[in-house]
Amino acid sequence: MAHSVLIVxxxxxxxxxxxxxxxxxxxxxxxxxxxxHEAVQLYKDTNPDLVTMDITMPEMDGIAALKEIKSQxxxxxxxxxxxxxxxxxxxDAIQAGAKDFIVKPFQADRVLEAINKTLN
Numbered sequence: 001m002a003h004s005v006l007i008v009x010x011x012x013x014x015x016x017x018x019x020x021x022x023x024x025x026x027x028x029x030x031x032x033x034x035x036x037h038e039a040v041q042l043y044k045d046t047n048p049d050l051v052t053m054d055i056t057m058p059e060m061d062g063i064a065a066l067k068e069i070k071s072q073x074x075x076x077x078x079x080x081x082x083x084x085x086x087x088x089x090x091x092d093a094i095q096a097g098a099k100d101f102i103v104k105p106f107q108a109d110r111v112l113e114a115i116n117k118t119l120n
Contacts, residue, residue: 003119004030006046008039008062009054009081014104018052018081021108027115036060040068043076050115051078052102055089063093070097077118081106 005027009015015032022029030048033039035057043051051069055062062080069076080093080101090101100114 002026002028003049003115004028004046005115006030006033006039006042006048006051008033008036008051008057008065010034010057011054014054014081014106017106018111021106021111022115025112036062036065036068039065040072043069044072049077050119051076052111052115053078053080053093053098055080055082055086055093063089063096066093066098067096079114079118 005022007015007018007029019029030046031042033042037060039053053062053066066078069078078098080090080098081104082090082101083104099118102111102114
């Protein structure tokens, strides 16, 4: 069975890019969220194998959503996505329980490497 992934990013073209990489490589898309609140709700509803989570989003940022999801499911597998220059936030995310991070703009091989490493 294909692993399911919840994609969280406030930019629709970023969600589309990750979705495209994942679908071409046999992953199932559990859902897409544009902010942290939506991510937390969709995580509860879909129980995905993995989440790709943008750090900077309106309403609730990725780190707050990561903490919320981890409080409900300590085994949640979450990979943070960040633009260059957000190293401090990435460190916060890893300390909060993120498994890995990928840098925008996305490179398909790096996205797949992070996801496969996290799932195995």
